[in-house]
Amino acid sequence: xxxxxxxxxxxxxxxxxxxxxxxDNPSAVVDEQPAMVKINADGRLVVRRQTIEELTxxxxxxxELQVNMIxxxxxxxxxxxxxxxxxxx
Amino acid sequence: MDMTVAKKxxxxxxxxxxxxxxxxxxxxYQKMEDIYPYIAxxxxxxxxxxxxEDPFRLTMDAYWKYQAEKERKLxxxxxxxxxxxxxxNVTDARYLNTVKLFLSGISPLxxxxxxxxxxxxxxxxxxxxxxxxxxxxxxxxRHAQTQVHAVSNYNKYYNGMHDFHHAHDxxxxxxxxxxFFDDAITAGPFEFMVSIGFSFEYVLTNLLFVPxxxxxxxxxxMAAMTFGFSAQSDEARHMTLGLEVIKFILxxxxxxxxxxxxxxxxxxxxxxxxxxxxAMMMDYMLPKRTMSWKESWEIYFExxxxxxxxxxxxxxxxxxxxxxxxxxxxxxxxxxxxxTFYNYAAAANFHTWMPDEDEMEWLSAxxxxxxxxxxxxxxxxxxxxxxxxxRFYNKTLPMLCQTCQIPMIFTEPGDPTKICYREVDYKGxxxxxxxxxxxxxxEHEPEKYVQAWLPVHQIYQxxxxxxxxxxxxxxxxxxxxxxxxxxxxxxxxxxxxxxSEDKKNFAEWRGQATxxx
Ligand SMILES: [Fe+2]
Ligand SMILES: [Fe+2]
Numbered sequence: 001x002x003x004x005x006x007x008x009x010x011x012x013x014x015x016x017x018x019x020x021x022x023x024d025n026p027s028a029v030v031d032e033q034p035a036m037v038k039i040n041a042d043g044r045l046v047v048r049r050q051t052i053e054e055l056t057x058x059x060x061x062x063x064e065l066q067v068n069m070i071x072x073x074x075x076x077x078x079x080x081x082x083x084x085x086x087x088x089x
Numbered sequence: 090m091d092m093t094v095a096k097k098x099x100x101x102x103x104x105x106x107x108x109x110x111x112x113x114x115x116x117x118y119q120k121m122e123d124i125y126p127y128i129a130x131x132x133x134x135x136x137x138x139x140x141x142e143d144p145f146r147l148t149m150d151a152y153w154k155y156q157a158e159k160e161r162k163l164x165x166x167x168x169x170x171x172x173x174x175x176x177x178n179v180t181d182a183r184y185l186n187t188v189k190l191f192l193s194g195i196s197p198l199x200x201x202x203x204x205x206x207x208x209x210x211x212x213x214x215x216x217x218x219x220x221x222x223x224x225x226x227x228x229x230x231r232h233a234q235t236q237v238h239a240v241s242n243y244n245k246y247y248n249g250m251h252d253f254h255h256a257h258d259x260x261x262x263x264x265x266x267x268x269f270f271d272d273a274i275t276a277g278p279f280e281f282m283v284s285i286g287f288s289f290e291y292v293l294t295n296l297l298f299v300p301x302x303x304x305x306x307x308x309x310x311m312a313a314m315t316f317g318f319s320a321q322s323d324e325a326r327h328m329t330l331g332l333e334v335i336k337f338i339l340x341x342x343x344x345x346x347x348x349x350x351x352x353x354x355x356x357x358x359x360x361x362x363x364x365x366x367x368a369m370m371m372d373y374m375l376p377k378r379t380m381s382w383k384e385s386w387e388i389y390f391e392x393x394x395x396x397x398x399x400x401x402x403x404x405x406x407x408x409x410x411x412x413x414x415x416x417x418x419x420x421x422x423x424x425x426x427x428x429t430f431y432n433y434a435a436a437a438n439f440h441t442w443m444p445d446e447d448e449m450e451w452l453s454a455x456x457x458x459x460x461x462x463x464x465x466x467x468x469x470x471x472x473x474x475x476x477x478x479x480r481f482y483n484k485t486l487p488m489l490c491q492t493c494q495i496p497m498i499f500t501e502p503g504d505p506t507k508i509c510y511r512e513v514d515y516k517g518x519x520x521x522x523x524x525x526x527x528x529x530x531x532e533h534e535p536e537k538y539v540q541a542w543l544p545v546h547q548i549y550q551x552x553x554x555x556x557x558x559x560x561x562x563x564x565x566x567x568x569x570x571x572x573x574x575x576x577x578x579x580x581x582x583x584x585x586x587x588x589s590e591d592k593k594n595f596a597e598w599r600g601q602a603t604x605x606x
Contacts, residue, residue, distance in 0.1 A: 002396030007299075009318050034306035034379065035314060036299075063147065066155040067162070069325040070302075070318065071295055073393050075336075075400070076144040076329050080101045087400045 001043030004074035004085040010035050014068050020051035036070055045074070047083040101146045108148035110139060113216035127212045131277040134342035138215030141337045144329055152224050156231065159319050163235055166315040171242050177602050178309040180376040182247075182595035183586055186439040187374045188240055188313060189249045191301065193438055194266045194366060196236040197257040199320075203229035205274040205281055212278040218337075221330045225286075228323040232316075239316040246598070247591050249438045249582040256438050259553065260575050261544035262366075262430075264494045268541060269363045273356075275537075279338065280352050286331035288356035292397065294324055295389040297367055304375045332397075339404040346405045351533075357409040358526040362493040365426045372423035372452065373444060381455040383419045391416070411526045417502045420459040424452075428467065429498050432483035435568060438577055440586035443472045463505055480585055484568055486545045491520040491538055492527035499523050515539065 006021070008014040010032070018037055022028050027042040039045065052060045062083055074085035099107065116124060128135075169175075179185065203226050210222025244250040257263050273284040302317030338345050368382035380388075390412075398408040427441070434441045444452065449468065453460040474481060487496035501509045511522040515535050522528040531538045547553050551560055554570040572579050581590055 002399060003392070004396075005393075009322075034303045035318070036303060036306075063145075063151055063155065066145075066147070066326070067158050067322060070321045071299060072325045072328065073396065075332065078101065078145050087396055089400050089403060 002087045002089075003040050004043060004045050004072075004087060005038055005040045006045060006047070006072045006085060007036055007038040007070040008065075009068045009070060010037050011068065013064075016055040017047065017052055017065065017068075020055055021045065021047055024048050024051055041085075043087055045085045049081050104148055105143070105146035108150070109143075109216045109220050121214065125212055125214050127278055128214060131279050132348055133279045133338060133345050135215075135338070136341055138213075138217070140340070141215050141217040141333065143217060143221050144333060145326055147221075147224065147326065149220065149224070152227075156227070159322055160231070160235075163239075163315055163319040167239055167242070167312060170239075170312045170315075174598075174602060175311050176243055176246055177595070177599050178311065180308040182589075182591050183374065183440070183442065184308045184310065184376050185243060185247050185591060185595075186249075186441075186586070187301075187304065187308075187370050188243055188310070189247075189253075189439040190366060190370060190374070191313070192236065192240045192250055193253040193256045193260070194263055195297075196233055196240070197254055198266055198270045199229050199233035199236065201270045201274060202285060203227075203233065205229075205270070205285060208274065209278040209281045218282075218330075218334060221326075221333075225323075225327055225330060228320075228327070232320040232323070235316045235319060239312040242312055246594065248589070249440075249577070252576045253438075255576050259544075260438055260577075261436060261548075262433075262495075264542065264544050265366070266363050268494050269359055272359065272537075282331070282334045283338075283349060283352040284356040284359070286327070287335045288331075288353060289360050290324070290327040291331040291335075292357060292390070292394055293360045293364060294328065295393070296364055296385055298324060299389070300367065300371050300379055300385055303379045304371065307377045307379050308375055335401075336404070339401075339406065343405075350406055353406065354409040354411065354526075355530050355533075358411040358524075358530070359493065361411065361415055362495060362523075362527070365422055365495060368423040369426040369430065372455070373427045373448075378451060382423045383455060386415070386419050414502045414524065414526065418499065420456055421463075421500060421505050424456070424460065424464040425498050425500065428464070429487075429496060431471065432481065434585055435482040435484065435579075435583050436571065438575070438582055440584065440589050440591065442586040443468050443475065459505065475585070475587075480587075482584070486548060488521055489543050489545050490523035490527050491541055491543070492530050493523060494541065494543060495523055497521065497523050 008018065014037065018030065018039065021039055022030065024047075025039075025041050025045050028045060029040045031038040031040060047062065047065065049060055049062050062078060062080070065083065072085060074087055077084045077086075122129070206222045206226035206229060210219045210226060213219050213222065240250060257267055270285075273281055273289075276284060298317060298321050302314055302321060305313035305317055335349065338349055371379065371382045371385065394412075395408070398406065430437060431441045431443070449460075449465060453465065471481060487498070489496055497508060497510060499509050501507045509524055511525060511528040513520045513522070513528060513531060513535075516539075518539070520531060520539070522531065544553070548567070548571055553574050554560065554567075555573045558570050559565070560567065560570070569579060572583070577583060586592055
C-alpha cells in the first residue's frame with residue numbers, strides 16, 4: 001500500500017493532535033522537519049475528533065485543523081467526527 | 090407559554106449541502122450556454138455537476154473564520170519580526186537572494202492564480218466547484234498580499250526588490266514563470282483546473298513550498314517562514330480541489346480520459362521546467378541546505394506522485410511520459426541552471442556566487458554521479474578566474490525555448506556533455522526547443538505558442554529599452570539600456586554577491602547588533 005501523509009506546523013495547538021493521530025493509527029510514523037511535523041502512514045490515516053477532545057479536555061472542531069495544516073497526500077474525506085486520508089490502490 | 094426550542098445544529102454534510110447546492114438555482118429566462126459560454130469547447134463532457142463535493146466540506150462562513158485567524162497569527166509574527174530586526178537573523182546575506190527570486194518570480198503568480206480561479210469558478214455550472222474556486226481565488230490574493238507585506242520588511246534594507254512586479258513583466262528569466270501561468274489562464278476552465286489545480290498544486294506544489302518554507306525556517310527567516318506556512322495552510326485545500334476535480338471529470342465520461350491525460354502530460358512538464366528555479370535555489374542559494382533537489386524530487390514526485398498515479402490508474406490515467414526524462418535530468422538540473430545564472434549575473438535582479446569548499450563537498454556527496462566529474466571543474470575554473478579579477482559576466486544573449494522560455498541550457502537525455510536542441514518549421518518560421526516535450530507541446534498548439542513574448546527576441550527587436558533610446562549612437566551599451574528598462578541599477582542590484590552592497594551592509598549591521606559601537 002502507498003504512503004499517505006499529513007504535515008502540520010510544529011506548535012502548541014498541533015502537539016495533542018499529533019499525539020491523537022499516533023494513538024489512532026498504529027502504522028503512523030512521525031518525521032520531524034524544521035518547523036514542520038510530517039506524519040506518514042501506510043495507505044490510510046485517520047484524525048479522530050474524540051481522541052483529540054480526550055487529550056485536550058475541550059471541544060474540538062476538526063475544521064480548526066485548517067489553520068495548522070501544511071500539506072497532505074491521498075484522497076480525503078471529512079465528517080464531523082473524522083478526517084480520513086486514503087489511497088484506493 | 091412559548092417554548093423556544095433549541096434548533097439542532099446541522100451536521101457538516103448537511104451544512105455543506107445547504108451552503109453550496111442550496112444556494113444554486115436553475116435559470117429560467119437565460120440559456121445555460123449563454124451563462125456558461127466556455128464550458129463546452131474543450132470537449133469535456135459533464136453529466137451531473139452535483140456529483141462533485143469538496144471532501145473538506147468547507148462552507149464560506151467557516152472559511153472566513155479560519156482565514157481571519159490565519160491572518161491574525163501571521164501579522165503578529167510579522168510585527169515581532171520588524172520589532173526585533175528580524176532581517177539580521179538570517180544565516181548569511183546570500184540567503185536574501187532566495188527572497189528576491191521568490192518575490193519577483195512567485196508572488197506575482199499568486200495574483201494571477203487569484204484571477205484564474207475567479208475566472209474558472211465563474212465558468213463552472215456546478216455550485217460545489219464554484220464555491221471551492223471562489224475560496225481558492227481569495228486564498229491566492231491573500232498569498233500575494235501577505236508575501237508582499239512580509240518581504241517589504243527586507244526591501245527596506247536590501248537591493249533588487251524595489252520594483253518586483255515591473256521586473257516580473259520584463260526581466261528575461263522571469264518570463265519563465267510568467268508565461269507558464271499566462272499559458273494556464275488563457276486555456277479553457279477545465280484545462281486551467283488540470284494545469285494549476287491538479288498538476289501544479291497537487292503534483293508539484295510540495296516541491297515548491299515545502300523546500301522554500303523549510304529552507305526559510307532553516308535559514309532563520311521568520312518572515313518568509315510564517316507567510317509560507319500561512320499560505321501552505323490553504324494548500325491542503327487546493328490540493329484536494331485539484332484531485333477532486335480531476336476524479337470528477339474522469340468519472341463523468343470515458344471520453345474525458347484522453348483529453349485529461351494530454352493535459353497532465355503537458356502541465357507536469359511545464360511545471361517541472363518552472364521548478365528549475367527551485368532546484369537551483371535548494372542546491373545553491375540556501376546557505377543552510379534542507380535537502381537536495383534530487384532528494385526532494387525522489388520523495389515528492391517519484392514516491393508520492395507514484396502513489397497518486399497508481400491510484401488514478403483505475404480511471405485509465407498513466408504517469409506522464411516526461412517522468413522518464415526528468416529522472417535522467419535530476420543529477421544535472423540545478424547545476425546547469427546555477428551555471429547559467431552565474432553567467433548572467435549582470436542581467437539579473439539578484440546576486441550569484443561560486444559555492445565555497447564546504448558547499449562543493451555537500452554537492453559532490455549529494456550528486457556523486459555528476460558533480461565532481463562535470464560541474465566542479467567548471468566552478469573551480471570560474472573561481473580561479475574571479476580571483477584573478479576576471480569574474481565572467483556573459484553579455485551575449487542566449488537562444489530561448491519557444492515553449493518554456495528557458496535558455497537552451499539543458500543537455501540531451503542520457504548525455505550530459507551535449508546540449509539538447511530541437512526545432513520545428515511552422516508557416517515559414519523556425520522555432521527552437523529545449524526538449525522533445527516542449528517541442529510536442531508546441532506542435533499540438535502552434536497558434537498559441539508562436540505568440541510567445543520571448544525576452545531575447547524582444548531585446549533584439551529593440552523593444553526592451555527605455556522610450557526614446559537610440560540604439561544606433563556610437564558606443565551604445567545594450568545591457569545598460571536593458572537594465573534601465575528593467576528598473577535595475579547596475580552595480581547595486583546585479584553582479585556577484587561578493588561585490589554587493591547587500592554583503593557589505595549585512596556584515597556591518599550585524600556587527601552593530603552584536604557589539605557596543
Ligand atoms: Fe497560493
Ligand atoms: Fe523548453
